[in-house]
Amino acid sequence: MEPKADMPSGPPGVPARKEKEPVTESFWRELLYSIKQNRSASLGGIGLLLFVAAAIFAPYISPHDPYLVNLNAQFHRPSPEYPLGTDMYGRDILSRIIHGSRISLVIGLVPTAISMAIGTILGLLAGFYGGRTDSAIMRSADIVMAFPSLLLAMVVMYTLGASLLNIFIALSLVGWAGIARVVRAQTLSLKEKEFIEAARAIGVKNRVVIARHLFPNCVPSLLVLFTLGIPGAILSEASLSFLGVGAQPPTPSWGLMVSTGKEFLSVAPWVAITPGIAILLVVLAFNFLGDGLRDALDPYMKH
C-alpha cells in the first residue's frame, strides 16, 4: 500500500520528517541548534540569562540596599540616583526588583521541579501498572484539577500560614496533577510500542523498563511543561503575595511590591507599575522559550 506521504502535508519527493526516536546525546545539541534558529525562542533565552544573572549577582549590581529605609527619600521619581524611583519608605525600587528576581527565580524553579517530580512518578506508575493504581492516582488528579489552582493554594496558605516557604509547599501540591495526566497519556501510548513490549518480553524488570525506556521518552514533553510551568509558578507567587497570603513585608517579592504600591497609585504610580513590568518580562521570556521548545520538540512528542 502506498503511504499518503506525497500530499498534502508536505512537499513531494523529499523524505518526510519522521517521528524522532528517544533522547540521545545529539538531542541536546539539536535542541540548542533549533532554539538558536528560532528568533523569539533565542530572545526568550537571552532574557532568561539576564534574569538568572541578575538573581545571582544581585548584591553586586544593585545600586542601593534593597531594605534600607530612608524617610528623606520617599516617593522619589525615577532619576539617575534612583533609576526606577523609590517607594514609601524611600527604598530604591530598582535594587528591590533586582533582589526580588532571586525570589521569583527560586519560586519559579523549585515548586515547579517538585511538582514535576511528583507528577512524573505518579504518571509513570499510573500509566505502566494501570488498574487500581491508575484509578487511584488519576481520580486524585481529577480532584486536584477540579480546583481553581489559586484558590487551592490560598487554602493551603491559610492552613500553613503566610510565608515564602509555605508557597513552595502550596504550589508543589497544586501543580502535580496536570503533569501526571500528560505523563500517563504518554506512558500508555509508549507501552504499546514494540521496543517496550520487546523489553518486557525478554524479562526486563518493571522498574528498569520504567526508568530506562519510558521515562527518557517523556523527557521532551517534560522539558516543555517545565519551561511553561515556571512562569505559571512565578505568577502564582506574585498573585498570592499580592493578596497578602504569600511573602510578607519587607521581602522584596515582586507581587508584594505591586500590592504595597497600589495604595499610592495616583501619586506615585511607579511604585506599583515597575515591579509588574519585571514580572511581565520574565513571564514573556519563559513563554517565548517554551513556545520555541515546543516547536523544536514537536517531532519527539508525537507518540
Add this chain to the structure above:
Amino acid sequence: MPDDSMTAQKADSTGNQRPEGEVMLTVAGLKTYFSTRQGVIPAVDDISLEVRRGKILGLVGESGCGKSITALSILRLVPSPPGKIIAGRVVLDGKNLLELTEKEMGHIRGNEISMIFQEPMTSLNPVYTVGKQVMEALILHQKLSKAQAREKALAMFNLVGIPEPEKRIDVYPHQLSGGLRQRVMIAMALSCRPKLLIADEPTTALDVTVQAQILRLMKELQEELNSAIILITHDLGVVAEICDDVNVMYAGRIVEHADVYELFDRALHPYTAGLLKSLPKMYQENERLYNIVGMVPNLLQLPKGCRFHPRCESARAICREAEPALFETGGSHLVRCWKYKG
C-alpha cells in the same frame, strides 16, 4: 504534443454530448515547484498530457513522482505556499484554467472537474452528515433548493449503490465503512455531472474486494455519464482493468505514454518494464517477485542525465550525461529513453 485549444474553441460547449474520443483537456508544459527551506522541489516538471472525452487516462508512478500534484495543479489546489505553478497551460474546452480568476475557478471545481481522493476516511468532514456534504455541491453549482438537492443526493446514493440511501444520507462519515465512504465521495464528485473526474488513488485505502467493486462502479458511471476520468494510481493492475490511455511518471516527468494495450504489450521504458515485471502473475508460481533496484530519487538532488539512470539496468554513457526527450516510436507511443531516439 498537438495543441487542441483552437478546435476546442470552435466547438460548442454542450459538454458531454460531444463526440467521444475528442481531446477535452490539454495540459501543456506544466511545472509545479515547491520552495522549501532545503531548496526548490520540481514536483511536476514539464508535464504535458491530453484527456479525451469519455475515456479513462491512467497516470501511473511511485509515491512522490508528482502524479497527485499534477492532479491538484489541474484544479489549482496545490497548497501555496510552498507550492506554485510556475509554467504551463491547463486548457479545458478552450479555457486556460490557469488564467481564470479564483471565482471562475470555483465554477469549474466540483462542477466541470471533480476529484476524489485516496483516503475516504479523512476526506469527509467528520462533523457533517454525508448527505449535507453531497448536497453542498448541488446547492452551490446547480442552484437547487435544499429539498431538491436532497432528492438529487438520494438519487446519487442509489446510483453509486449505497444500500438504504434514505437512512444513510443522514449519518456521519464515521458511521460508514471505507467502501461506503468512497461511494459517498464518488456520489459527491459525480453529482453535478462533471466533464472530467480526477480520481487520486481511489481504491488504495480499501480492501481488495471493495477495490474491485469501486473500480467497476467508476467504469459503469463513466460510461453512463460519458465523462472522462484521470485515474491516478501506482497499481498497474488497476490500469489494465479500466484505463484507455496511460502516462507513466517518474520523478516529476512523464517517461512513457501509450494506449493501454500497447503499453502492456510493448512497454519500452525500462522503468515501465520494471513495474510490469514486478506485478505478481497468476499462473507463475515459485518465482520471486521482481524488484526495481534503488530508491525513488530525492527531488532536491536529481541525478544528472536521465533521472532514472541510477536504477536502470541498461544505462549507457549518454544516460549519465544528458536527459532524453520524449521520443515518438510510432503511433501515439512516446518514451523518454535514449534507446529509442529516432
Add this chain to the structure above:
Amino acid sequence: MGRFVLNRLLGSVPILLGVILIIFVLLNVVPGDPVALMMAEHIDPDVVARVRAEMHLDDPLYVRFGRFVWDALHGDFGVSYKMNRPVATLLMDAFPNTLLLAVAAALFSWLVGIPAGILSVVKKNSFPDYFSMGFALLGVSMPVFWAGLLMQYIFAFQLGWLPVSGFNSPLCLIMPAVVLGWSSAGMIARLTRSSLLEVMGNDYIRTARAKGLTAVSVLVNHALKNSFLPVVTVMAIQVASLLSGAVITETIFSIPGIGRIAVNAIQARDMPLLQASVIFTTLLVIIGNLAADIMYSILDPRIKSK
C-alpha cells in the same frame, strides 16, 4: 445523549466529594482555636467549653465531616465567625456579582479572542497576525493584578473616563471584565489560530475546495466548526481561570463577589466562610467542565457514539 450527560453527571459526584474532603481536612486541622478568635479576650473558660460543644468542635474529624456534608446538602454551610450571618446567605448575595463579572469577562474573551485567532490565520504572517498574537501573548503573560492597576492608573486617574472601583454602574464593569478576560482572550486566540491552521491541513478541507467552495466559505463552513473543538475544551479551563482571576479582580476593583469574600475570610481567619466559598467556587468549575463536555459532544458527533 441523555445517557452521556447522566454518566458525566454521576462521574462528577466523587470528584465533588473529594474536593469537599480536601478542603474540610485542610481547614479543620488548622492550628488555633476558632472560638477564641470569635470572642473577646478574658472569657470564662466554661463559656468557651460550652460554645465548643455547641459547635461540635470536640467531635472526631470524620463525624464533623459527615455532619458538614449532611448540612451542606441541606444548604447549611454554618455561620460566619466574623459576620455572624449564615454563610449560605452571604454567598448567595455575592454570587450574582461574581457571575456578572465572569460572564462579562467571558464575552469579552470570546468576542476578542476568536476573531483575533481567525484573523491571524486569514492574514497569516502579516501585520494583523503579528498584532493579534502579540495581544494574545501579552494577555497570557501579564499578571492580572498588575494589568488592573495599570488600567486604573490610565483610565481612571489619568484620563478620568472610568470609575476607579466599585460596583454601582455598568461603567464599573468595563475595566474588571477586560482585565479578567484578557488572558482568556489570549488563550482562545492562540488556540483558535493553531487549531484552525491544523484543521486547514486536513483532507476534507481539500475535498471542500475541490467541490468548488471559495476559500472563505471553506473556512467558515468546514474549518471553523472543527477548529472549535479544542477551543471548547479551553472554555472549560477558562471557567476555572476566570473564577481564580475573579479573586484578584474583585479585590482590586472592590467588587462584592465570592472571590473577595474568600480573600477577606482568609484575612479574618473566618473558616466556615472560606470553606464554603472555596467549595462553592469549585462546584462552579466542575459544572463548567461538565457544560464544556456536553458542548463538545454536541459539536463532535464521534464522541456520542463512543
